[in-house]
Amino acid sequence: MLRGEVIDDPTALAALEPHWWRLWASSRTATPFQCPAWLLAWWEAFAPGELATIAVWRDEDLAGLAPLYRERAISGSRLLPVGISLSDYLDILCLPGIEMAVAGIIADVVAKIEWSQWILPDLPADAAGLAISHPAMEASEAVNHAACPVLAIAGDDRLAGCVPSRRWRQLRRAYRAACGRGRVSVWPAQNDPRLFLDHLVRLHGARWAGYGDGVLNGPNVKEFHSHALPPLAAHGLVRCWLIAIDDQVIGAYYGFHHRQRAYAYLGGFDPDYAEVSPGAILIGHAITEALREGASEFDFLRGREAYKYSWGAVDQWTKHRIWTRGSIP
Template identity: 65%
Template sequence: MGGLRTEIIRDARAFMDLEPHWWQLWRQSISATPFQSPAWLIPWWQTFAPGDLAAIAVWNGDALAGLAPLYVERHDRGQRLLPIGISLSDYLDILCVPELEAKAGAAIADAVLSLKWSQWILPDLSADALSMCLELPNTEESRAMAHAACPVLLLDGDRTLARSVPARRRRQLRRAERAARRRGAVVVSRNESDPQMFLDRLVRLHGARWVGHGGGVLSDMAVEFHRRALPRLADSGLARCLTIQIGDAVVGAYYGFHHRNRAYAYLGGFDPAYADESPGAILIGHAIAGAANEGAREFDFLRGRESYKYGWGAKDRWTAQKVWTRSTPQ
């Protein structure tokens, strides 16, 4: 197909060997997020590997022109083709170089049809995801255009937050900062240089925040994944890791990402003993201001309609889900 060569990668070592080519492809992709980077998806596969690897690589000579990181999950009703990174990733998609987008996408579709599956499920697709344009003949396609809400705050070059964050939230933030200073000296620090120490703090604070309430997301396997992924993300300049110290105690942690003109708030935690000082809110305020100073035009709170996100002025942006079904695996 136009000089392109397609490879289906089933071996984990070969999948990891894609990394340098993958980075080049990811950097060229207009719609890519940190969740499609090798820093995120290679550790995901190393940690979970819940099925049979079936990653599709499209080559243009020695350069990677397209990539669909997929695996096959076997269950009682057949075989499902799923994206690597599912569940922990807020956005999922294929990658293609812009100048070969149509050809590489068609090559991925052809390769997908050569695999054995009864359903191919792609959840959490952004509005500009390349997968939205994929077509698979002789299959039944369904779409859910309001799959999950990701509240997004528009920054529009606002480095003071005066035009982007509602006045009420700014007043609350100032009160929280005054309350924190009454309890001790307040220091907000960047922690990307020591990712394992940051994760130790995040795990402790996230667990303290959710103990007895449910809703925490840091299972043992998830922690193992982040211990693999965060050093890669930090080395690539994608991670944003903040902690807040009040007096002698580290009482809050914020784990996010920054890529091009968008910041992403992924996970946080705080010590409930300091709830009156709102360390989580102080950290988010610093993260938003820092993102604006780095040129971000959007601050994405990612999946979930928690009320605090809307208090910052975020508006829902919905992801889509595409599902292809065929009666019998080919």
């Protein structure tokens, strides 16, 4: 027997964490962006409205979770997903085999709370959230929302048969140019999240200076990542790489690895070393390590920047859906 409840207290949401991790690990469509390390840190840093998360229980087990909050406005209130904006993928979590039943319970509970519009963006093509329906809610068509270029990877760690030959040659030239400026070293930094984040903030800001200073410049964004990185690292989800020439750190790469998929989330480099392409060297290194870990896909996440396609990535589109109040027949 499934039962649903609304969680509107942040303390109660945090208390779900051990149940949440078990559900996330079982959920067929889960990505790192739905795990409690990411979303609890997001809520702690931003809390932009009233918490209205829906939990679905099967006896003592958490069987489903829709992390939501309510944003009130004069024109009416909206239900939005916890993690919006900074998360490239959003969805509800469900135990496998009962996705339709869980989606039905979530819809029943959502229909009983006050809102005028429920918005779910950034839904993967196989998202459990796309199955949500209810007679009291009118659903829009699921439309394309954002392109996430994805590279299918296979082969050995030389990358020669994995990325376009032109990109492979450019990568080799970049590495030779970097070696011409000194001793090159690349190393993992997820075991020291604070040090890594300091370098990432500095290098990302330097890369985007004068162009809005990058996504880490927003209010509370650095606080969010400082809270999220340690538990993400503790659960083996992050892949953080730094590159240095001699003793100067010139580039940072922040990504994830989950199941057979690697995710390139954020990076930065020192513009004084742009001619040696530290960002490309780090991406090449990240793809190589993803191959060694058994990944079959390398996801560049949202955005259609040209450099992603130079690696051979192909667009996969997320979906966007809106529910509004309807009339019960």
